[in-house]
Amino acid sequence: MxxxxxxxxxxxxxxxxxxxxxxDSERAINACMAQAARELGHDVPDTLWLRMIGGGEGLCRRLLAGHIGDAAGVALLAHAEVLYDAVADAGIxxxxxxxxxxxxxxxxxxxxxxxxxxxxxxxxxxxxxxxxxxxxxxxxxxxxxxxxxxxxxxxxxxxxxxxxxxxxxxxxxxxxxxxxxxxxxxxxxxxxxxxxxxxxxxxxxxxxxxxxxxxxxxxxxxxxxx
CATH class of the missing domain: 3.40.50.1000 (HAD superfamily/HAD-like)
Structure with a gap:
């Protein structure tokens, strides 16, 4: 100090x-994003999730679109949101x-x-x-x-x-x-x-x-x- x-x-x-x-939600968000990517068959580096920290949905969509395409990115975010909702409702x-x-x-x-x-x-x-x-x-x-x-x-x-x-x-x-x-x-x-x-x-x-x-x-x- x-x-x-x-x-x-x-x-x-x-x-x-x-x-x-x-x-302590960034770890939970990243885990849900990574799980959604795996379940949808996308190979996304962990460094991409870190680049999303602090940004809004628009930033996340742009970063994903650049890596897996816009439609796939939208689908991945939607799936990750379902996963994360359950985590959020349990209390972070x-x-x-x-x-x-x-x-x-x-x-x-x-x-x-x-x-x-x-x-x-x-x-x-x-x-x-x-x-x-x-x-x-x-x-x-x-x-x-x-x-x-x-x-x-x-x-x-x-x-x-x-x-x-x-x-x-x-x-x-x-x-x-x-x-x-x-x-x-x-x-x-x-x-x-x-x-x-x-x-x-x-x-x-x-x-x-x-x-x-x-x-x-x-x-x-x-x-x-x-």
């Missing part, structure tokens, strides 16, 4: 990505530290919103099944905006819904795609990487990167105590 620069402002809201940040494990962070923010009256690339019906089911839905003042999804991440739309909607200026929002993200969305929205992102370690291109963005949500809370504690 000593190498991470202090926050340059006092946040008035904290915006959370969902998959990979709060829920939390990422370490998320509940402690949310409870800490609530105790300090800090507004909180979810801003996710997942479509609304699935996002709401996942948050509810995981017991996280009551912790948030708003949930904004890819169903609610025209453009998914890395466009800033879902983060701008979250800020507007909370009534907080974008420049006063702190964003917590796990993926480079989400970090770019937050930066495009004029917000300050803190990245908590999960499956994707930051590469040179991501590091060049110049944002803060921490090892865990507990470390993100320490950043917030230091700034709010100042």
């Amino acid at each position: 000593s190498a991470v620069a202090p926050l340059p402002f006092r946040p008035e809201a904290v915006l959370f990505d969902m998959d990979g940040l709060m829920l 494990d939390h990422r370490p530290g998320v509940v402690a962070l949310l409870e800490w923010l609530i105790a300090r009256g800090m507004p909180r919103a979810v801003a996710t690339s997942t479509r609304r019906p699935l996002a709401m089911r996942k948050l509810a099944a995981a017991g996280l839905l009551p912790y948030f003042d708003a949930v904004c999804t890819s169903s609610d905006v025209q453009r998914p991440k890395p466009a800033p739309d879902v983060y701008l909607l979250a800020a507007s819904t909370l009534g907080v200026a974008p420049a006063l929002c702190l964003v917590l993200e796990d993926s480079p795609t989400g970090v770019r969305a937050a930066l495009a929205a004029g917000m300050t992102p803190v990245q908590v990487p999960d499956l994707l370690a930051p590469d040179e291109t991501t590091l060049a963005l110049g944002h803060r990167i921490v090892a865990s949500l507990d470390d993100a809370r320490l950043l917030l504690e230091a700034r709010l105590a100042a």
Whole structure:
């Protein structure tokens, strides 16, 4: 943590990505994608699933179309969705530290919103099944905006819904795609990487990167105590 620069402002809201940040869902998603590919007879490298992290359905379709064709990609996504629905409805494990962070923010009256690339019906089911839905003042999804991440739309909607200026929002993200969305929205992102370690291109963005949500809370504690 000593190498991470202090926050340059006092946040008035904290915006959370969902998959990979709060829920340990990226591994589950990748497993369902790989299972669907096997069951449909497609040879798809594991690296392709990693490239989809943080993006919306459009990105997934484009990546699959480039590898197995558009129609096959659509069919694979549909089959993976059925597999993943069962996993989501059973409740996906939390990422370490998320509940402690949310409870800490609530105790300090800090507004909180979810801003996710997942479509609304699935996002709401996942948050509810995981017991996280009551912790948030708003949930904004890819169903609610025209453009998914890395466009800033879902983060701008979250800020507007909370009534907080974008420049006063702190964003917590796990993926480079989400970090770019937050930066495009004029917000300050803190990245908590999960499956994707930051590469040179991501590091060049110049944002803060921490090892865990507990470390993100320490950043917030230091700034709010100042």
